[in-house]
Amino acid sequence: MAPTAVVVDDHADFRAQAVQLLQAAGYEVVGCCPDGNSAIAAIEATRPDLVLLDVQLPDIDGFRVLAHVEDLDADPAIVLTSTREEADYGTRVARSGAAGFITKAELSVQSLSRVVTRR
Numbered sequence: 001m002a003p004t005a006v007v008v009d010d011h012a013d014f015r016a017q018a019v020q021l022l023q024a025a026g027y028e029v030v031g032c033c034p035d036g037n038s039a040i041a042a043i044e045a046t047r048p049d050l051v052l053l054d055v056q057l058p059d060i061d062g063f064r065v066l067a068h069v070e071d072l073d074a075d076p077a078i079v080l081t082s083t084r085e086e087a088d089y090g091t092r093v094a095r096s097g098a099a100g101f102i103t104k105a106e107l108s109v110q111s112l113s114r115v116v117t118r119r
Contacts, residue, residue: 003049006031008039008065009081010058014104018052025109036060040068047074050116053098055082055089066096077116081107 005027007018012034019029027050031042036057043051051069055062062080069078077099086093086101093101100115 002026002028004028004030004046005050005052006033006039006042006046006048006076007052008033008036008057008062009052009054010034010056011054014054018107021107021109021112022050022052025112034058036062036065039065040072043069043074043076044072048076051076051078052112053078053080055080055084063092063096066098070097079112079115 003026005022007015007022007029009015009018015032019032022029030046030048033039033042036059039053053062053065066078080093080096080098080101081104083104085103100118102111102115
């Protein structure tokens with residue numbers, strides 16, 4: 001059985017690219033969400049193995065989504081993504097509990113695999 005994933009990003013084009021990338025990496029994508037609130041609902045409903053989570057969302061940011069997920073009885077590997085660099089968020093990424101951070105420009109099967117296997 002393939003590991004499952006949820007993609008959270010407010011840009012439809014990026015969600016589509018992320019789905020293709022995750023499928024190429026062997027994941028079954030069980031949810032695509034354009035905002036944080038729908039992401040929390042999808043993660044609670046599907047209990048994915050991986051969440052690819054944009055930091056900047058239109059309703060609540062990825063850090064707050066991550067905090068909500070920690071309160072659920074779920075333990076997905078959460079990989080934060082952004083067009084910005086990790087350093088732009090100061091220590092928030094390190095303190096967030098995320099498995100890792102990958103800029104959208106650097107997102108690939110290889111970079112995702114490195115982050116998930118470090119977990």
